[in-house]
Amino acid sequence: MADPKETVEVAGREVSVTNPGKVYFPERGYTKLDLVRYYLAVADGALRGVRGRPMALKRFPDGAAGDFFFQKRAPRSRPDWVETVTLAFPSGRLADEIVVRDAAQLVWVVNLGCIDLNPHPTRAEDLDHPDELRVDLDPVPGVPWDHIRRVALVVRDALEAYGLVGWPKTSGSRGIHVNVRIEPRWTFPEVRRAALALARDVEQRVPELATSRWWKEERHGVFIDYNQNAKDRTVASAYSVRPTPDARVSAP
Template sequence: MFAWDSYRMTPITEVEGRRLALSNLEKVLYPAHGFTKGEVLHYYAVTAGSLLAHLYNRPVSFLRFPDGPDGQRFFAKNVPPGTPAWVRTAEVPRRSEGRTAKQVVVQDLATLMWAANLVTEFHTPQWQADAPGRADRMVFDLDPGEPATIVECCEVALWLRERLEADGLHVYAKTSGSKGLHVLVPLEPTPSEKVSAYAKELAVEAEQELPGLALHRMTRALRPGKVFVDYSQNAAAKTTAAPYTLRARALPTVSAPVTWEEIEGCEEPGDLVFLADDIPPRLQEYGDLLGPLINLNRAGKLPKGFR
């Protein structure tokens, strides 16, 4: 039940014993879908059980879009001004040797709802806050260059799955919530530079095995009609959109876990577009398709020849 801040006329709610001021709930953030800020908060509340499991113990970076996807966007790693004292933070190393900075760690529903009220995408590194720079998962961001679409990404994802499984690894996938796919692999905690080097080897191999389709270089002139196999997000300083985060797109799309059967059956780009309203029924039907990714992180594997 809401109370009201009589000075600001802002609804106040209590979440797990924490008082939160929620603002502009009727503001339309996604005009093409009529999706309001209140609906954004509702989405994060009903998917919190799965989302929090993937955010747990990882420093979070925020892509904020308080006026919707067509308004100003800004990416923030540092703790936002006005952050409540009860929000957990972690000291995170920066690129400059010897320097650290604080970032938010979203551990509970109250913190999630506070962060969601800022209107954010959630992005995390491939390592946990108590082991910075030691990746417990690997990611490939498959990004299509027009006229290629997610359909071509699916072809590359299936090749990567077969190749990774040949090295004894478990492989999972989700949509990016934008144009492409993310392929994810749980690992025994390993220095990020080693993971990056291995991921680059596979990206190069994908380009060799899938000529005319896969590309491991970011050069824009080479990308039309091809799928860029972006391995760079395995670097310790990089982050990836978290599973179940909303994205700052024209519609309230979600970075949604998908089955390999869905990837194999993808024939049109719209086959793998999931909006906020689609996710609760999918969780009811499938559970968290990336749940094994969390469970395997501490008992993950290393590829053959990786040591």
């Protein structure tokens, strides 16, 4: 017998949580409702990372241990208070993606089976000009945490040299993300080139620890993944729960 729905009252709305007792993290026993309650507890912080941004839906219908799929198009069956915006991708395809602005919309997205939140680096009001440059520090297997942390500090120094401020967070997996707020005046290719220039700068400062080499067989240490700034890329936002056995969080 299926679990009854759980109704959550939030942001002046009633949001249904289907199958609330479904176990999403078998190792810890955390359920879908536990995940919803977590996001409600950190809603202020979580919304800072996603508010007003189109979002790709990364759905885990069977929880963190099951298969997942990316859904770029918003479900046709949705409440009229769930906002969407039309994105054009490099392939020429169009997609109406969800835009979250409040905690009710956040819970609605999580109820779809979204464990982590994956917003684009643009605002719904200006889809062609990112307001965030994203630095993804992705270590090759075997790199100790201290090396990743040291590279993050070098990223900070490099950004300061350009008059920029980076806001670091753990990726919730193995690395560190550094988000850099920028004016929304440059195109995606321009922001990506800036991220590549930054990656090469960091590599030159600590060549024994960091690399900007694209081919995996040429990498060592911590790869500075500048391609996360391509137009079709999204990155898990701050306070996102990651689909790891221990339900790790991407934490500032």
